[in-house]
Amino acid sequence: MLTRRQFVRGAVSLVSIGTTSHSLLKGAVAFAGMHPESVRAAGADRVLVLVQLAGGNDGLNTVVPFADGAYRSARTTLAVPEGEVLPIGDGMGFHSSMQRLHELWQRGKLAVVQGVGYPNQNYSHFKSMAIWQAGDPEVRLDTGWLGRTLEALEDAEHDPFLGFNVGTAPARELYSPEVAVPTVSDPDQYGVAFGGETVPGTDPRVRTLMKLYEQYPAASPHGVLLETTAETAVASAELLREAHQRYTPAVTYPETSFGAGLQVLAEAIVGGLGMRVGHITLGGFDTHSDQADRHVELLQTLDEGLAAFYADLAAQGHADRVMVLTWSEFGRRVAENANGGTDHGAASVVFALGGQVRGGLYGERPRLDQLVDNGNLGYTTDFRRVYATVIENWFGVPHEPLMGQRWEPLGFASA
Amino acid sequence: MYDLTGEVLARHWSRRRLIASGGAAAAAAALSVGAGLALSRSGSSEQEGTGDQEQGPVAAEAALNANQNGERGISDPWKRASHLLRRAGFGGTRAEIELYAALSPEEAADRLLSFDSVDNAALEERLRREGLTRDQLVRAGPRNVMHQQFERWWLNRMAFTARPLEERMTLIWHGLLTSQVTTLGSLAPLLLKQNELYRSLAVARYDDLLLATSKDPAMMYYLDTVRSSAAHPNENFARELLELFSMGEGSYTEEDVREAARAFTGWRVTPLPRPNVPEGATQRERQQALQEAVASWNPEWMLAPRLHDDGMKVFLGRRGNFGGEDIVAIVMEQEATARYITTRLFREFVYDDPAPESIDRLVDVWNRSGHSIREVVRAILAGDEFWSERAYRAKVRSPVELVVAAVRGLELGALPGGAVQAGRRRTSDSLTMLLDQMGQRLFEPPNVGGWPGGPAWLSSAALFARFNVAAEVTFPGGRPAAIPVLEAMGDAEAMVDEALLRLVDGDVPRESRDELVTHASAISDVRERAATVAYLVLCSPQFQLA
Numbered sequence: 001m002l003t004r005r006q007f008v009r010g011a012v013s014l015v016s017i018g019t020t021s022h023s024l025l026k027g028a029v030a031f032a033g034m035h036p037e038s039v040r041a042a043g044a045d046r047v048l049v050l051v052q053l054a055g056g057n058d059g060l061n062t063v064v065p066f067a068d069g070a071y072r073s074a075r076t077t078l079a080v081p082e083g084e085v086l087p088i089g090d091g092m093g094f095h096s097s098m099q100r101l102h103e104l105w106q107r108g109k110l111a112v113v114q115g116v117g118y119p120n121q122n123y124s125h126f127k128s129m130a131i132w133q134a135g136d137p138e139v140r141l142d143t144g145w146l147g148r149t150l151e152a153l154e155d156a157e158h159d160p161f162l163g164f165n166v167g168t169a170p171a172r173e174l175y176s177p178e179v180a181v182p183t184v185s186d187p188d189q190y191g192v193a194f195g196g197e198t199v200p201g202t203d204p205r206v207r208t209l210m211k212l213y214e215q216y217p218a219a220s221p222h223g224v225l226l227e228t229t230a231e232t233a234v235a236s237a238e239l240l241r242e243a244h245q246r247y248t249p250a251v252t253y254p255e256t257s258f259g260a261g262l263q264v265l266a267e268a269i270v271g272g273l274g275m276r277v278g279h280i281t282l283g284g285f286d287t288h289s290d291q292a293d294r295h296v297e298l299l300q301t302l303d304e305g306l307a308a309f310y311a312d313l314a315a316q317g318h319a320d321r322v323m324v325l326t327w328s329e330f331g332r333r334v335a336e337n338a339n340g341g342t343d344h345g346a347a348s349v350v351f352a353l354g355g356q357v358r359g360g361l362y363g364e365r366p367r368l369d370q371l372v373d374n375g376n377l378g379y380t381t382d383f384r385r386v387y388a389t390v391i392e393n394w395f396g397v398p399h400e401p402l403m404g405q406r407w408e409p410l411g412f413a414s415a
Numbered sequence: 416m417y418d419l420t421g422e423v424l425a426r427h428w429s430r431r432r433l434i435a436s437g438g439a440a441a442a443a444a445a446l447s448v449g450a451g452l453a454l455s456r457s458g459s460s461e462q463e464g465t466g467d468q469e470q471g472p473v474a475a476e477a478a479l480n481a482n483q484n485g486e487r488g489i490s491d492p493w494k495r496a497s498h499l500l501r502r503a504g505f506g507g508t509r510a511e512i513e514l515y516a517a518l519s520p521e522e523a524a525d526r527l528l529s530f531d532s533v534d535n536a537a538l539e540e541r542l543r544r545e546g547l548t549r550d551q552l553v554r555a556g557p558r559n560v561m562h563q564q565f566e567r568w569w570l571n572r573m574a575f576t577a578r579p580l581e582e583r584m585t586l587i588w589h590g591l592l593t594s595q596v597t598t599l600g601s602l603a604p605l606l607l608k609q610n611e612l613y614r615s616l617a618v619a620r621y622d623d624l625l626l627a628t629s630k631d632p633a634m635m636y637y638l639d640t641v642r643s644s645a646a647h648p649n650e651n652f653a654r655e656l657l658e659l660f661s662m663g664e665g666s667y668t669e670e671d672v673r674e675a676a677r678a679f680t681g682w683r684v685t686p687l688p689r690p691n692v693p694e695g696a697t698q699r700e701r702q703q704a705l706q707e708a709v710a711s712w713n714p715e716w717m718l719a720p721r722l723h724d725d726g727m728k729v730f731l732g733r734r735g736n737f738g739g740e741d742i743v744a745i746v747m748e749q750e751a752t753a754r755y756i757t758t759r760l761f762r763e764f765v766y767d768d769p770a771p772e773s774i775d776r777l778v779d780v781w782n783r784s785g786h787s788i789r790e791v792v793r794a795i796l797a798g799d800e801f802w803s804e805r806a807y808r809a810k811v812r813s814p815v816e817l818v819v820a821a822v823r824g825l826e827l828g829a830l831p832g833g834a835v836q837a838g839r840r841r842t843s844d845s846l847t848m849l850l851d852q853m854g855q856r857l858f859e860p861p862n863v864g865g866w867p868g869g870p871a872w873l874s875s876a877a878l879f880a881r882f883n884v885a886a887e888v889t890f891p892g893g894r895p896a897a898i899p900v901l902e903a904m905g906d907a908e909a910m911v912d913e914a915l916l917r918l919v920d921g922d923v924p925r926e927s928r929d930e931l932v933t934h935a936s937a938i939s940d941v942r943e944r945a946a947t948v949a950y951l952v953l954c955s956p957q958f959q960l961a
Binding site: 185192193211343344 | 864
């Protein structure tokens with residue numbers, strides 16, 4: 001039978017949806033509508049869901065070195081009491097608000113990479129985020145590391161949801177001028193609406209609008225961006241709405257916007273929208289003050305959300321093809337400040353969760369008796385090794401061309 | 416050398432070159448349609464003029480010659496005036512555009528900058544009428560409701576002020592010297608005080624603005640200054656002061672951050688008066704008492720000497736027993752601050768990637784004027800870069816600009832929304848809900864870095880929200896709104912041309928105009944036709960840009 005790629009390349013001019021016919025994207029959408037079984041087959045591919053913990057997550061109070069006396073003396077009020085730690089071995093344990101993730105750890109579904117960072121740590125949120133997003137401490141390219149990965153994946157297939165971002169603003173990790181990535185915050189609001197009622201893409205006003213975007217010259221200011229965004233939006237809306245309407249989660253997601261966002265990602269995965277890379281942000285980790293309560297709440301939101309997401313995917317038979325990866329722009333200062341908080345720090349932890357993830361501890365534990373930069377944890381594992389693991393071992397794409405040099409994968413994903 | 420394989424590099428670079436080089440040519444091509452249309456409708460003249468016949472003094476100067484950076488100037492007077500009002504304000508009404516089209520760049524800049532002498536009583540009267548006085552705002556109810564009222568208050572100011580540049584500058588400072596309402600919690604009214612501070616120092620010396628910001632109670636709570644002490648300095652404010660508010664990342668060391676943090680220790684605000692809680696008060700009465708106490712509180716900066724570290728500090732190579740004021744003063748002497756702030760202002764008004772020479776000229780003005788924001792903005796607005804084709808539509812409109820420009824361009828009597836919609840998750844005002852979906856709630860930037868802006872405004876979800884806010888303006892509740900300035904036009908063609916002129920300078924490809932005329936002609940009801948035309952033009956790619 002016809003493959004999606006053949007359809008997209010060959011038959012697009014026959015099946016554009018109401019506007020012009022030059023877009024591969026529209027062909028893919030039309031094809032998905034006509035051949036749902038092919039979507040599911042192609043969707044059997046592996047998926048990465050990237051979770052950004054924005055603000056700088058305190059790795060020390062996430063994966064706690066409770067047996068280390070230096071930890072206790074640096075964290076006079078913030079140290080997690082030993083009795084509240086959920087042990088993972090090696091004198092370390094999860095913060096007690098992460099019970100569900102601890103259970104997944106015990107089942108071997110969760111990998112913890114310790115001491116993740118990069119040379120010459122930058123302590124600015126924005127610079128350090130840009131470094132992680134580009135995958136390069138010098139930020140020499142303006143594309144995201146997953147944007148480049150999407151380009152590589154797109155050579156084999158083309159879907160409007162190949163990359164998919166949950167939120168309001170675009171995700172810079174997923175940025176590539178070659179691959180448009182839809183961004184959705186609430187599927188119910190994702191579409192053209194009048195008086196709160198969504199209208200279909202066949203509405204005459206939508207059709208006229210799309211013509212205005214096609215006629216706007218690509219070389220005019222922001223021309224490529226405007227046209228691809230409008231096209232992506234309209235093309236993805238109806239597919240998403242259908243997936244959203246026919247979706248019944250197998251579990252109840254927590255009533256947080258993080259939980260709601262993860263459910264949208266599950267809808268895309270289970271609904272066969274062809275998503276390979278998803279992205280969602282959990283913010284609020286910049287705990288300069290009152291960290292005790294705020295951090296516990298954030299870890300709990302993370303724990304409940306990811307556990308529900310995993311359970312939902314597992315119940316629907318998709319857990320083995322999905323990996324969740326967390327990251328944060330930096331950790332926090334080892335010593336707490338006077339406001340029951342911690343200032344910007346260096347190395348932190350990365351989690352990888354999934355049915356096919358090889359659980360366990362990776363990387364070397366950073367030493368509390370050998371701090372760098374006046375009181376920060378020195379990194380032991382370059383973050384690009386984590387990326388190499390995902391690109392090469394999870395997606396099967398050679399990482400060197402995308403990362404600029406070769407990095408030793410970590411082994412939490414099997415090839 | 417970055418060791419990427421040739422293929423990847425080539426793809427990225429070729430794409431970027433295409434995008435970078437293509438803009439000017441296309442803009443020039445599109446101009447031919449726009450200029451003729453704009454001129455035929457501008458002013459009271461009925462004659463079908465050409466560009467030459469109707470060029471005012473603005474266009475006569477420098478318009479067609481390349482400037483010192485080799486950029487061609489915008490020639491059409493309507494486009495020039497409209498461009499100016501989009502950037503220095505929030506878009507013009509037809510009368511305002513005609514007025515500014517007759518001025519030289521210097522006259523136009525001067526008129527916009529001399530806002531102190533412009534009577535704004537009509538705006539204040541409107542705010543009273545809408546129940547948006549300061550006293551009402553700070554007692555508006557729970558924080559969520561109060562926040563929405565704050566937004567409505569400021570959006571009304573932007574839409575109906577007689578001093579557009581004053582509001583524009585206030586928004587610029589809010590986006591740079593940020594604070595977030597969610598962080599302040601029950602102290603949200605302090606953000607109004609901060610907003611009033613930014614308005615009052617909108618074009619002052621940057622030294623004064625930066626010091627006043629450092630001592631602003633909302634900022635002091637937002638970035639933890641009020642909780643920093645000699646024993647445990649909190650670095651939050653010191654870091655953002657250097658990184659975001661003055662010098663920029665990379666021009667200081669981590670040691671400078673720590674030393675600056677010591678200097679700001681012991682900075683506090685005068686205490687909140689004890690809430691007047693009657694005996695046996697219910698939880699609700701306690702809440703109200705607290706809200707009333709915050710509402711009538713007017714905190715001022717103060718120093719708590721015992722919490723202040725008055726020891727020796729080394730900051731940017733200088734030694735002394737510095738206090739916070741000294742840190743601000745030293746920061747203001749830095750070349751890095753001059754370049755960072757002038758670059759920021761250039762980007763706000765002109766385009767994103769100025770040539771070093773453009774910034775050199777502004778740094779010169781900055782130094783000669785004693786760091787006067789007024790003089791730097793004057794130099795930017797009178798500069799050739801501002802009036803270049805390269806600057807035209809180079810910026811992506813922010814969501815608040817989009818909403819306000821729609822109201823002004825169509826001369827609507829009021830902002831859209833305001834009605835409570837049941838069942839929404841976080842907000843109830845349909846306008847603030849849409850602003851949230853577009854990614855810009857006033858008083859709530861995403862983080863201390865403010866709104867990234869530019870292409871980041873244009874996610875697919877945000878574009879739908881932009882379309883849907885246009886529907887809220889033109890089809891509130893699904894029914895066509897009254898838009899007298901369009902309904903007055905006779906036929907579909909005239910109506911389309913009027914909407915295009917008012918909203919996008921009449922500068923669209925001819926086929927797009929024809930498309931709109933065809934669409935409009937099929938609608939017989941005049942009100943529905945006008946609302947539809949307005950909707951389509953507000954959603955057009957051209958209107959997304961400023």
